[in-house]
Amino acid sequence: MLDGVFSFVLFDTRDRSFIAARDAIGVTPLYIGWGIDGSVWISSEMKGLNDDCEHFEIFPPGHLYSSKKGGFKRWYNPPWFSEAIPSVPYDPLTLRKAFEKAVIKRLMTDVPFGVLLSGGLDSSLVAAVAVRHLAGTKAAKRWGTKLHSFCVGLEGSPDLKAAREVADCLGTMHHEFHFSVQDGIDAIEDVIYHTETYDVTTIRASTPMFLMSRKIKSLGVKMVISGEGSDEIFGGYLYFHKAPNKEELHRETCHKIKALHQYDCLRANKATSAWGLEARVPFLDKEFINEAMSIDPEWKMIRPDLGRIEKWVLRKAFDDEEQPFLPKHILYRQKEQFSDGVGYSWIDGLKAHAESNVTDKMMSNAKFIYPHNTPTTKEAYYYRMIFERFFPQNSAILTVPGGPSVACSTAKAVEWDAQWSGNLDPSGRAALGVHLSAYELEHLPATVAAVTSKKPRMLKAVAPGVAIES
Numbered sequence: 001m002l003d004g005v006f007s008f009v010l011f012d013t014r015d016r017s018f019i020a021a022r023d024a025i026g027v028t029p030l031y032i033g034w035g036i037d038g039s040v041w042i043s044s045e046m047k048g049l050n051d052d053c054e055h056f057e058i059f060p061p062g063h064l065y066s067s068k069k070g071g072f073k074r075w076y077n078p079p080w081f082s083e084a085i086p087s088v089p090y091d092p093l094t095l096r097k098a099f100e101k102a103v104i105k106r107l108m109t110d111v112p113f114g115v116l117l118s119g120g121l122d123s124s125l126v127a128a129v130a131v132r133h134l135a136g137t138k139a140a141k142r143w144g145t146k147l148h149s150f151c152v153g154l155e156g157s158p159d160l161k162a163a164r165e166v167a168d169c170l171g172t173m174h175h176e177f178h179f180s181v182q183d184g185i186d187a188i189e190d191v192i193y194h195t196e197t198y199d200v201t202t203i204r205a206s207t208p209m210f211l212m213s214r215k216i217k218s219l220g221v222k223m224v225i226s227g228e229g230s231d232e233i234f235g236g237y238l239y240f241h242k243a244p245n246k247e248e249l250h251r252e253t254c255h256k257i258k259a260l261h262q263y264d265c266l267r268a269n270k271a272t273s274a275w276g277l278e279a280r281v282p283f284l285d286k287e288f289i290n291e292a293m294s295i296d297p298e299w300k301m302i303r304p305d306l307g308r309i310e311k312w313v314l315r316k317a318f319d320d321e322e323q324p325f326l327p328k329h330i331l332y333r334q335k336e337q338f339s340d341g342v343g344y345s346w347i348d349g350l351k352a353h354a355e356s357n358v359t360d361k362m363m364s365n366a367k368f369i370y371p372h373n374t375p376t377t378k379e380a381y382y383y384r385m386i387f388e389r390f391f392p393q394n395s396a397i398l399t400v401p402g403g404p405s406v407a408c409s410t411a412k413a414v415e416w417d418a419q420w421s422g423n424l425d426p427s428g429r430a431a432l433g434v435h436l437s438a439y440e441l442e443h444l445p446a447t448v449a450a451v452t453s454k455k456p457r458m459l460k461a462v463a464p465g466v467a468i469e470s
Contacts, residue, residue, distance in 0.1 A: 026261025119162025
């Protein structure tokens with residue numbers, strides 16, 4: 001069975017038949033379309049299908065398509081796909097070795113490379129493992145043993161500070177890129193054109209990644225290793241604090257992994273490849289996923305009474321007293337979503353910009369103008385307007401998922417906490433009572449504020465120096 005990320009078409013010149021296939025999780029993008037004459041079209045971007053196809057759709061991950069049989073066949077069907085609850089005991093060393101193997105595999109390269117380092121757990125572990133194993137690779141002989149790391153953020157953002165600390169600890173050659181809210185707003189149209197989505201959280205996170213990728217490529221770097229996928233596998237998003245039991249937690253992680261090709265995989269691939277940069281994602285290594293998803297999900301449950309925070313099983317696996325991978329305060333840092341960590345004023349600035357471009361009258365007509373995935377916020381409406389200028393076809397609109405979400409949850413997980421239904425925002429700060437910088441009560445609808453005010457209030461920790469640059 002193929003091990004890697006790929007999208008390909010294999011054409012048989014003997015009978016002019018072909019097969020097309022996509023990797024297990026959908027790290028690389030692929031679309032399939034049908035012309036009015038019955039022709040079949042395959043493309044890595046929707047743009048390639050716009051003019052020639054009557055209908056097109058996402059090519060499903062883990063599938064192949066045969067022109068002879070005229071249909072799809074699943075080639076990737078691991079045990080966790082059935083969503084049956086696993087019962088394998090948690091073994092920290094086994095999990096650690098599986099991830100180290102996944103990172104080492106992605107150090108095989110003949111081009112200049114580095115790691116994307118936000119200073120959060122996932123990217124820090126990628127960097128720590130890469131630093132530990134780089135010296136013995138062929139890549140080190142050609143490009144040196146000093147690992148390059150890259151971070152982006154608003155001036156004074158949480159990620160810049162945390163990444164700098166991790167880079168100093170690991171001894172990487174660190175590159176820090178700053179952007180202003182206006183820089184990001186100016187890039188929104190390009191980001192939507194390249195990522196081919198109107199999903200709010202994807203655009204929020206893709207924009208700084210898009211800006212950073214341009215800078216990285218200008219340095220001559222052609223490949224980066226990134227930390228996507230960990231939150232889906234280990235229940236790392238802050239809304240998992242409210243998971244009622246291990247069964248629902250496991251099902252939610254399964255759903256999140258299966259949908260990655262429409263969210264973080266899409267972002268990581270398209271925001272980087274727009275500038276000719278390749279992104280590799282070790283957390284989505286097939287063998288590692290199978291290992292991590294076989295663990296009894298009771299171990300993934302967030303249990304403050306037992307000292308278990310989000311992604312505790314991953315943190316514990318790398319908590320080595322004798323040869324530490326990371327300092328403990330970094331290893332146990334709270335989850336911060338990328339679109340939040342680049343600077344809290346980034347999302348606030350986007351909302352303000354949308355407010356000035358979308359009127360109340362436009363919102364009142366939203367369900368008539370956009371009957372599918374109707375925008376419920378002005379920010380979502382703004383992105384949708386731009387998207388449909390580039391991709392007006394109904395097929396394109398249907399490639400983007402929808403539904404209510406809080407802190408990147410699925411619609412089903414919104415039901416885990418009653419107060420979330422009135423505060424539907426994909427930002428991690430929407431996880432009221434969980435995120436250390438959760439949205440203040442005065443910014444919430446009155447009904448939500450009333451519910452929240454009955455509980456102990458979480459103090460807002462404002463990152464020093466965060467400001468909107470002009």
